[in-house]
């Protein structure tokens with residue numbers, strides 16, 4: 408059975424990473440500049456991805472990532488005890 412999960416995965420010009428299945432490149436991933444999560448853009452999925460004007464990079468579109476909070480800053484807050492979660 409053919410895996411069609413990434414059939415409509417968008418080809419990224421500057422991918423942050425790739426997803427390999429059986430050593431075959433099946434999708435490109437982009438990384439959210441705020442939470443560092445990798446995600447795959449699927450054509451026609453209607454999923455809205457965000458874009459941070461401050462970082463000049465794309466975000467995963469999560470509500471929490473709409474606000475500019477670079478990962479380094481988050482880490483800093485975490486170390487200082489301001490944030491409990493990363």
Ligand SMILES: [Zn+2]
Pocket residue numbers: 439440441442443444466467468469472
């Ligand atoms: Zn994110």
Ligand SMILES: [Zn+2]
Pocket residue numbers: 440441459460461462463474475476477
């Ligand atoms: Zn940002």
